[in-house]
Amino acid sequence: MSTHVDFPVCLRLQGKRVLLVGAGTIADERSQQLVDAGARVRVVAPSIGATIRRLAEEGRLELLERAYVPGDVRGHDVVFVATDDRRVSQTVADEARALGIWVNAADIPELCDFTLPSVGRRGPIVVAVSTSGLSPALARQLRRRFLEQVGPGHVQLARLSGWLRKRLPCGSERMRLLKQLVEGEAGELLARGQRRAAWAQVRAALETFGETR
Ligand SMILES: C[C@@]1(CC(=O)O)C2=NC(=C\c3[nH]c(c(CCC(=O)O)c3CC(=O)O)Cc3[nH]c(c(CC(=O)O)c3CCC(=O)O)/C=C3\N/C(=C\2)[C@@H](CCC(=O)O)[C@]3(C)CC(=O)O)/[C@H]1CCC(=O)O
Numbered sequence: 001m002s003t004h005v006d007f008p009v010c011l012r013l014q015g016k017r018v019l020l021v022g023a024g025t026i027a028d029e030r031s032q033q034l035v036d037a038g039a040r041v042r043v044v045a046p047s048i049g050a051t052i053r054r055l056a057e058e059g060r061l062e063l064l065e066r067a068y069v070p071g072d073v074r075g076h077d078v079v080f081v082a083t084d085d086r087r088v089s090q091t092v093a094d095e096a097r098a099l100g101i102w103v104n105a106a107d108i109p110e111l112c113d114f115t116l117p118s119v120g121r122r123g124p125i126v127v128a129v130s131t132s133g134l135s136p137a138l139a140r141q142l143r144r145r146f147l148e149q150v151g152p153g154h155v156q157l158a159r160l161s162g163w164l165r166k167r168l169p170c171g172s173e174r175m176r177l178l179k180q181l182v183e184g185e186a187g188e189l190l191a192r193g194q195r196r197a198a199w200a201q202v203r204a205a206l207e208t209f210g211e212t213r
């Protein structure tokens, strides 16, 4: 029984060059997520799914409507391959690795430098579950269950915290205030939908901010 665990990260893909090889069901889903993350996406495939077609028409990704040719991986930061031909996936992964480019091959763990967790999103909050390759179906089921725990109050709390961290000088007092925001009464009030009362708490905390510095 393997004891390995996959190491989770959240990639900042804004402006990064991403190659997607294949444009079927799986690649179609990936394309929207990659574009949403701000990546500069290029897709190479002879047969094109509806989402990729639309994104290409909107000018949000570049589409090369042909089979993969050697050298296509060049110049990219990350490569995703999701074709129905194992030999193509193997070629793409070999070429990417030879150039030191990280690759994910859908459903082929031995060709992956990184695997993809099951992901759900509410605003800026991302829930991701990995089973280190043991049970993608379980990852999906748990992700759905965990996402149900994330309510509109959590999204407001995350946004409010982001707003405050931009405006307040960093340091121990800001840290204390932001921790208190989540763990204290304001967080609970937001979770219950009592926005006015929550804001009153935040305003009171802000009035005393800076006094102990
Ligand atoms: C989470 C998700 C993310 C995504 O792809 O976006 C994802 N697979 C999903 C679904 C799914 N995939 C499979 C089933 C059938 C039931 C089952 O097998 O459980 C279902 C469930 C379904 O379809 O309902 C079959 C399957 N998958 C892999 C193999 C190969 C092998 O095991 O050897 C086989 C057997 C192929 C065969 O038998 O031929 C391998 C991988 N699949 C991974 C990710 C990586 C590990 C993730 C982890 O650590 O948990 C990894 C290692 C590589 C990678 O692809 O990155 C996505 C859920 C999206 C969502 O949330 O909706």
Ligand SMILES: NC(=O)c1ccc[n+]([C@@H]2O[C@H](COP(=O)([O-])OP(=O)(O)OC[C@H]3O[C@@H](n4cnc5c(N)ncnc54)[C@H](O)[C@@H]3O)[C@@H](O)[C@H]2O)c1
Pocket (backbone or CB within 6 Å): 021, 022, 023, 024, 025, 026, 027, 044, 045, 046, 047, 048, 049, 066, 067, 068, 082, 083, 084, 085, 088, 106, 107
């Ligand atoms: N991880 C997951 O969740 C998951 C789930 C289902 C399937 N899969 C796997 O992902 C892979 C893709 O599945 P799918 O449903 O998207 O397949 P699909 O049949 O819908 O699409 C295949 C795509 O590969 C492209 N393609 C074929 N030959 C190519 C070449 N030489 N160069 C470039 N593109 C080429 C086709 O044009 C098409 O766009 C399969 O191996 C499947 O087993 C993964």
